[in-house]
Amino acid sequence: MRQERKADFLATLAQRRRTLAKGWYKYSRNPLSVLGLVLLVLIVLAAGLAPHITPYPAQAGAYTDFKNAGKAPSAAHFFGTDRIGRDVFTRVIFGYRFSLLLGIVVLGLGVAPGVILGLLAGYHRGTWIETVIMRVTDVFLAVPPLVLALAITAMLTPNLLNEMFAIALLWWPWYCRLVFAVSSTLRNQFFVREAELAGASEGHILFREMLPNCLAPILTKMTLDMGIVILLGASLSFIGLGAQPPTPCLGTMVADGAKRLPGEWWSTIFPALAIVIVILAFNLVGDGLRDVFAVEEV
Amino acid sequence: MALLEVKDLRVGYRIFEGTLNVLNHAQLKIDEGERVGLVGETGCGKTTTVKTILRVLPIPPAQVQGGEILYRGEDVLRMSSRAARELRRREITAIFQDPLQALNPMFTVGTQLRDILKESKAGRDGGRLTRREIERRCIAALQETGMPDPERIMTNYPSQLSGGMRQRICIAEALSREARLLLADEPTTNLDVTIQDQILRKLDELVDEKGTSVLMITHSMGVVRDLTQRLYIMYAGAMVETGKTKELLARPRHPYTQGLMKSVPRLTGEGISEGIPGRIPNYLEPPSGCRFHPRCEHVMPVCKEAIPSFYAVDEDHFAACYLFRS
Amino acid sequence: MAKYIGLRLVQSVFVLFGLSILIFSIARVVPGDPARAMLGYLATQDQLQAVRVEMHLDKSFPVQYYYWLRDLFHGNLGRSAYTKRPVVTDLVQYVPATLELILFATVISLVIGQVMGILAGYFRNSWFDGVSRLVSYLGIATPSFVIAILLLFFFSQILHLAPSVGRIPIMTQAPPTRTGFMVIDSLLAGQFSTALVALTHLVLPAFSLAMIHIAQEGRITRSSIVENLSKDYITMHKVHGIRTSRLVFKYLLRPSIIPTVTVIGLDFAFLMSNAFLVELVFMWPGFARYALTTMLNKDLNAMVAVVLVIGLTFAVVNLLVDIVITFLDPTIRIQRRGG
Numbered sequence: 030m031r032q033e034r035k036a037d038f039l040a041t042l043a044q045r046r047r048t049l050a051k052g053w054y055k056y057s058r059n060p061l062s063v064l065g066l067v068l069l070v071l072i073v074l075a076a077g078l079a080p081h082i083t084p085y086p087a088q089a090g091a092y093t094d095f096k097n098a099g100k101a102p103s104a105a106h107f108f109g110t111d112r113i114g115r116d117v118f119t120r121v122i123f124g125y126r127f128s129l130l131l132g133i134v135v136l137g138l139g140v141a142p143g144v145i146l147g148l149l150a151g152y153h154r155g156t157w158i159e160t161v162i163m164r165v166t167d168v169f170l171a172v173p174p175l176v177l178a179l180a181i182t183a184m185l186t187p188n189l190l191n192e193m194f195a196i197a198l199l200w201w202p203w204y205c206r207l208v209f210a211v212s213s214t215l216r217n218q219f220f221v222r223e224a225e226l227a228g229a230s231e232g233h234i235l236f237r238e239m240l241p242n243c244l245a246p247i248l249t250k251m252t253l254d255m256g257i258v259i260l261l262g263a264s265l266s267f268i269g270l271g272a273q274p275p276t277p278c279l280g281t282m283v284a285d286g287a288k289r290l291p292g293e294w295w296s297t298i299f300p301a302l303a304i305v306i307v308i309l310a311f312n313l314v315g316d317g318l319r320d321v322f323a324v325e326e327v
Numbered sequence: 328m329a330l331l332e333v334k335d336l337r338v339g340y341r342i343f344e345g346t347l348n349v350l351n352h353a354q355l356k357i358d359e360g361e362r363v364g365l366v367g368e369t370g371c372g373k374t375t376t377v378k379t380i381l382r383v384l385p386i387p388p389a390q391v392q393g394g395e396i397l398y399r400g401e402d403v404l405r406m407s408s409r410a411a412r413e414l415r416r417r418e419i420t421a422i423f424q425d426p427l428q429a430l431n432p433m434f435t436v437g438t439q440l441r442d443i444l445k446e447s448k449a450g451r452d453g454g455r456l457t458r459r460e461i462e463r464r465c466i467a468a469l470q471e472t473g474m475p476d477p478e479r480i481m482t483n484y485p486s487q488l489s490g491g492m493r494q495r496i497c498i499a500e501a502l503s504r505e506a507r508l509l510l511a512d513e514p515t516t517n518l519d520v521t522i523q524d525q526i527l528r529k530l531d532e533l534v535d536e537k538g539t540s541v542l543m544i545t546h547s548m549g550v551v552r553d554l555t556q557r558l559y560i561m562y563a564g565a566m567v568e569t570g571k572t573k574e575l576l577a578r579p580r581h582p583y584t585q586g587l588m589k590s591v592p593r594l595t596g597e598g599i600s601e602g603i604p605g606r607i608p609n610y611l612e613p614p615s616g617c618r619f620h621p622r623c624e625h626v627m628p629v630c631k632e633a634i635p636s637f638y639a640v641d642e643d644h645f646a647a648c649y650l651f652r653s
Numbered sequence: 654m655a656k657y658i659g660l661r662l663v664q665s666v667f668v669l670f671g672l673s674i675l676i677f678s679i680a681r682v683v684p685g686d687p688a689r690a691m692l693g694y695l696a697t698q699d700q701l702q703a704v705r706v707e708m709h710l711d712k713s714f715p716v717q718y719y720y721w722l723r724d725l726f727h728g729n730l731g732r733s734a735y736t737k738r739p740v741v742t743d744l745v746q747y748v749p750a751t752l753e754l755i756l757f758a759t760v761i762s763l764v765i766g767q768v769m770g771i772l773a774g775y776f777r778n779s780w781f782d783g784v785s786r787l788v789s790y791l792g793i794a795t796p797s798f799v800i801a802i803l804l805l806f807f808f809s810q811i812l813h814l815a816p817s818v819g820r821i822p823i824m825t826q827a828p829p830t831r832t833g834f835m836v837i838d839s840l841l842a843g844q845f846s847t848a849l850v851a852l853t854h855l856v857l858p859a860f861s862l863a864m865i866h867i868a869q870e871g872r873i874t875r876s877s878i879v880e881n882l883s884k885d886y887i888t889m890h891k892v893h894g895i896r897t898s899r900l901v902f903k904y905l906l907r908p909s910i911i912p913t914v915t916v917i918g919l920d921f922a923f924l925m926s927n928a929f930l931v932e933l934v935f936m937w938p939g940f941a942r943y944a945l946t947t948m949l950n951k952d953l954n955a956m957v958a959v960v961l962v963i964g965l966t967f968a969v970v971n972l973l974v975d976i977v978i979t980f981l982d983p984t985i986r987i988q989r990r991g992g
């Protein structure tokens with residue numbers, strides 16, 4: 030008995046490995062997707078190892094050095110220094126930390142509820158459950174996310190935690206709608222009906238039968254969403270509603286530096302480029318994932 | 328001078344794994360007023376031939392590797408694209424297999440029919456046609472194909488019409504311009520069996536009336552027997568046998584044609600045949616010489632060397648096979 | 654058809670009600686005293702209490718909502734704590750400026766984006782296609798405020814080609830307000846040079862807004878064109894000798910822009926929200942900047958009104974997009990009639 034289960038387990042493992050290998054082969058066919066992945070890995074590594082690889086880790090926090098303020102890019106300061114003397118390069122790398130943290134927290138908090146509600150709404154298509162869930166979703170989606178995020182964040186004290194909470198609060202509807210679209214078509218497929226006839230519990234049907242079929246679009250959207258959330262976060266901190274100084278936030282850095290244009294262009298341009306690169310990386314990876322999953326459907 | 332002469336045509340499609348060498352020295356001849364049939368299995372290159380003649384091959388993946396297509400003496404392949412378009416507008420026309428996809432779903436039948444006539448210089452003194460004249464001709468073309476209530480059809484969208492009606496519209500589109508040559512690529516294959524006959528008869532009638540030359544492509548022996556005077560049999564990108572239809576069907580000489588005839592189930596019970604052994608070739612790496620040689624029971628060493636040309640087997644009956652080299 | 658529009662309108666009204674409740678709740682949850690925000694630090698307790706009664710802050714939430722709703726139907730959106738004027742007056746002043754900007758941006762994005770998409774699709778894999786793909790990727794990855802700042806930096810500060818602030822130069826006399834559109838009002842008043850200068854002021858901010866749409870919608874059009882090029886009916890048009898310009902701009906274009914039009918509606922939401930950032934960078938005196946200020950100042954009445962206006966605009970635009978699609982794609986019309 031135990032031997033059978035072990036054989037089964039190994040077989041499933043082998044199959045999963047094959048699927049992964051096939052997926053990677055398809056993914057790697059597009060050089061842009063690979064580039065995106067490389068960029069992403071570099072960024073994540075840099076952010077993770079920030080204190081160890083940046084030249085002036087102390088300058089990421091509260092630090093002033095007016096003697097060195099406003100210096101152009103040089104060997105000592107790759108991206109120059111900002112108006113109170115902090116090394117821009119260091120702060121950009123640390124800024125990546127917060128951007129990635131924002132993305133992870135928002136998606137971590139927002140995706141799960143959205144997916145669950147979407148599954149429920151799709152499974153109970155045509156009943157009051159679906160109506161209630163989808164109407165509430167409609168309300169949240171009636172205005173652009175930035176506007177709602179602004180409203181909520183502005184109402185609370187502006188800091189990183191509230192920013193994350195606010196964006197997470199309005200992120201779940203997108204997933205609810207996405208999963209609803211898929212699950213409402215799945216609902217009437219034969220394998221769901223069979224499970225119902227066999228007496229499976231609703232939890233089983235939702236999570237074991239329908240959810241696996243939704244994973245592909247969910248994963249793709251999550252990857253692309255990282256870019257969008259980071260963009261949103263940067264926009265909020267540009268306005269001044271995100272993490273407050275001295276926390277190094279890419280959007281705040283752009284806003285601060287913009288006041289010094291055209292003179293000390295480096296304190297704006299480099300953080301701005303950093304934002305573009307991280308969003309680009311997530312977009313490329315997300316597109317690559319979409320291609321991998323899309324071909325699969327044939 | 329023949330109306331259409333295809334000589335030594337070689338066409339390939341570039342795909343990821345290599346090049347699909349589809350047309351392999353294909354050749355054809357159609358005289359003025361003739362009805363010629365082209366018979367072959369799916370995938371043997373019939374549609375590619377037609378598209379090459381019309382110069383509507385999608386050229387990035389496709390490439391013309393060699394040969395000539397002479398329409399009334401002029402090489403179609405070497406014409407400018409403007410001249411080729413003139414040719415399509417006035418001289419050569421076509422009907423394809425799938426009427427469901429052949430009409431633009433976003434425009435009414437009338438719009439599409441009228442636009443075809445708008446640019447034809449078929450008016451008096453070779454000028455433009457007036458609006459009234461265009462309208463009249465559109466209605467007439469639809470009526471000719473046996474459509475009831477043509478005025479209403481003109482205002483319909485393709486998705487509101489059945490397959491049979493759509494094919495009639497395609498026929499109307501094709502014949503509205505009084506072209507000299509019609510290339511009909513399996514026009515009834517995708518239609519309901521009950522309508523196939525009707526449409527073919529109508530097509531036959533119209534072509535007869537206008538004196539149009541026809542290249543009728545099909546994989547049905549019955550259709551060729553009824554509608555064509557001469558016949559080409561095609562296999563794997565080349566024509567392997569040609570002759571007068573009745574004669575060829577009665578006495579097929581090329582090993583492939585013979586196999587084909589045997590495969591056609593007959594009601595006069597010899598049972599179901601075994602078909603021809605082997606499979607159609609892989610166009611990425613086709614067999615050398617005569618592409619049928621791996622499946623042929625009469626294969627000889629010379630068959631692998633070079634593709635055979637047409638050798639006479641009878642009066643006005645030719646087969647591309649070394650068996651008949653005298 | 655009319656039934657469908659009616660249904661959609663009713664749906665939108667419900668959604669807007671839900672939205673108003675949502676934003677009302679958020680506004681009332683806020684820490685801090687709205688009365689004090691309205692009157693400032695020097696107000697006395699009596700004054701504060703008077704305002705509180707006036708704003709019904711002493712009543713329960715549903716009652717407050719009822720009063721607000723009643724006022725809404727009388728065209729009264731309350732008084733802005735920040736500008737001290739009726740919110741409606743503020744809206745009337747600021748909305749046209751943003752509208753002008755958004756419309757200009759939409760025109761730019763359609764002209765440049767669609768043409769780019771069509772050409773990239775028709776001549777796919779050419780150098781033009783490659784360049785436009787690059788532009789698309791970068792355009793989608795760049796936040797609008799970054800584009801705004803970059804444009805400001807290059808064209809205004811370095812090259813001095815375009816102005817950087819406001820709708821018209823500070824010293825210039827503004828024309829009398831008829832439509833609220835600076836360019837049109839100037840033309841109506843005969844101030845042609847002002848109209849021209851107003852246009853130059855529009856260029857940079859409108860382009861910052863348009864960039865992401867050029868990138869995204871252009872790409873969708875491109876892949877749509879590529880997909881439709883291989884359709885049988887396009888080959889048939891060629892077979893029948895239809896001239897290339899008619900083929901591309903009539904028969905190929907119509908099926909290809911449908912996915913794009915669908916997206917334009919959704920993208921409008923982004924257009925409006927990006928306006929917040931762009932108006933900030935260029936100090937454009939528009940509705941979005943007003944909205945931003947009200948939110949940063951916890952100006953409750955204005956905030957609620959602002960969110961509703963945005964929600965309403967979005968709903969209207971979506972409805973319009975749906976109607977346009979129905980006109981463009983007859984198969985949907987037929988489906989609706991039959992189904």
